[in-house]
Amino acid sequence: MDEIDKLFEKVLESNIFKNREALRPDHVPDYLPHRESQIMKLASIIAPAIKGARPSNVFMYGKPGTGKTAVAKYVLRRLKDKVKDSVITAYINCREADTNYRVLADLCAAVNVYVPFTGLSTAEVLRRFINGLESEGCLMIAVLDEIDALVKKSGDAILYHLTRINERLVKARLSIIGITNDLRLMEYLDPRVKSSLSEEEVVFPPYTYEELKDILQSRAEEAFNPGVLEDGVIPLCAAIAAREHGDARKALDLLRIAGEIAERNGDAKVTEHHVRLAQRELERDHVVDVIKTLPLHARLILLGLYVLSKDGKSTVTTGELYGKYRELCSKIGADPLTQRRISDLIGELELLGIIDAKVISRGRYGRTRRITLAISNKSLKEGLLQSNIALRGFIE
DNA sequence: CGTCCACAGGAATGACGGGCGG
DNA sequence: CCGCCCGTCATTCCTGTGGACG
Numbered sequence: 001m002d003e004i005d006k007l008f009e010k011v012l013e014s015n016i017f018k019n020r021e022a023l024r025p026d027h028v029p030d031y032l033p034h035r036e037s038q039i040m041k042l043a044s045i046i047a048p049a050i051k052g053a054r055p056s057n058v059f060m061y062g063k064p065g066t067g068k069t070a071v072a073k074y075v076l077r078r079l080k081d082k083v084k085d086s087v088i089t090a091y092i093n094c095r096e097a098d099t100n101y102r103v104l105a106d107l108c109a110a111v112n113v114y115v116p117f118t119g120l121s122t123a124e125v126l127r128r129f130i131n132g133l134e135s136e137g138c139l140m141i142a143v144l145d146e147i148d149a150l151v152k153k154s155g156d157a158i159l160y161h162l163t164r165i166n167e168r169l170v171k172a173r174l175s176i177i178g179i180t181n182d183l184r185l186m187e188y189l190d191p192r193v194k195s196s197l198s199e200e201e202v203v204f205p206p207y208t209y210e211e212l213k214d215i216l217q218s219r220a221e222e223a224f225n226p227g228v229l230e231d232g233v234i235p236l237c238a239a240i241a242a243r244e245h246g247d248a249r250k251a252l253d254l255l256r257i258a259g260e261i262a263e264r265n266g267d268a269k270v271t272e273h274h275v276r277l278a279q280r281e282l283e284r285d286h287v288v289d290v291i292k293t294l295p296l297h298a299r300l301i302l303l304g305l306y307v308l309s310k311d312g313k314s315t316v317t318t319g320e321l322y323g324k325y326r327e328l329c330s331k332i333g334a335d336p337l338t339q340r341r342i343s344d345l346i347g348e349l350e351l352l353g354i355i356d357a358k359v360i361s362r363g364r365y366g367r368t369r370r371i372t373l374a375i376s377n378k379s380l381k382e383g384l385l386q387s388n389i390a391l392r393g394f395i396e
Numbered sequence: 397c398g399t400c401c402a403c404a405g406g407a408a409t410g411a412c413g414g415g416c417g418g
Numbered sequence: 419c420c421g422c423c424c425g426t427c428a429t430t431c432c433t434g435t436g437g438a439c440g
Contacts, residue, residue, distance in 0.1 A: 116414080116416085119414050119424065119425085120423090340405085343405075361402095363436070364439050365439090366402025
């Protein structure tokens with residue numbers, strides 16, 4: 001029996017999981033502990049939809065992993081159960097659909113209108129969406145998740161149109177549920193958009209350590225077979241996640257990965273040691289995935305940052321990094337982009353959470369960004385190594 | 397207390413690739 | 419198939435800015 005067969009046997013024989021889907025981030029359970037008040041508030045706002053009336057637009061905010069998406073999906077699911085097909089619902093993640101065009105294209109898909117992924121003007125796509133919705137002739141509730149990513153990248157023009165779309169509709173109606181991680185988003189918005197989008201607001205505070213334990217406990221009962229979790233596992237997952245602004249998604253990921261590691265090893269129980277391993281795997285996987293899909297020049301910037309940090313410079317300025325980037329470009333024979341463009345790419349890397357880039361002023365020595373790595377050197381190295389062979393020579 | 401650095405970030409513009417209508 | 423229009427990404431040019439220096 002070779003290594004692969006052994007692994008398969010172990011997983012096959014393992015009795016760790018009862019239903020691992022219950023721990024996935026997109027799983028919406030039937031019970032959301034410590035979010036009862038947010039659920040009731042959203043439900044009461046949405047309630048008019050049952051009689052076909054248009055609910056107010058809602059704005060929901062809170063840090064990542066505070067249950068915003070889960071609450072929105074849960075309440076919409078309950079609504080759907082009640083009204084069946086007389087209300088159309090759409091869920092759009094604006095981090096994935098991060099241009100005005102793609103958001104509109106997704107909305108079109110929800111009303112069964114096909115649009116090509118490029119080639120049309122946004123105005124045309126908007127027109128098709130309106131026609132599509134009008135011919136459905138009913139209420140639509142659209143969830144725009146991570147709306148901050150959309151606004152930062154593409155502005156609020158589309159939100160302006162969507163909030164005023166009811167003026168152009170005769171039979172149909174549109175309500176918007178906006179979700180954001182970033183409270184400062186409101187400052188960037190056009191006041192007209194701001195007021196119509198936040199007719200109602202629902203706030204999601206971070207989970208406390210105790211609340212995270214409850215959440216993990218209730219999900220663990222769904223996901224694991226009885227008795228496979230050692231006593232310290234849930235508290236440890238909760239403690240790690242509580243340190244990161246009470247992020248329940250992180251806590252659930254930790255628990256799931258820890259279980260999968262135990263499963264692969266053929267262990268009968270999930271222990272705190274598995275959680276520690278999971279913590280490392282989680283960061284590395286995330287970083288590697290993100291870096292692999294980055295365009296070449298963004299990776300060159302990261303490589304530059306890596307090389308500089310090897311030389312003992314843990315924080316660098318835009319200028320220093322740009323110099324190193326140009327040097328690397330000439331070594332691999334790539335045409336360097338201008339500093340203006342690199343400035344934007346640095347902004348994008350920051351949005352992705354790979355680097356921290358804070359704008360600082362150093363008096364007569366100018367304004368710049370103070371750039372530091374937000375991930376471990378090891379993870380970055382791993383990500384760069386896996387992403388492109390041409391870069392390998394520069395990582396020892 | 398004004399200057400002035402070293403960029404940030406907005407605006408205009410162009411190359412490119414893709415869809416559409418004829 | 420063609421000419422046209424569009425979104426995306428990049429460049430060029432520009433104005434704005436916060437605080438240490440003199």
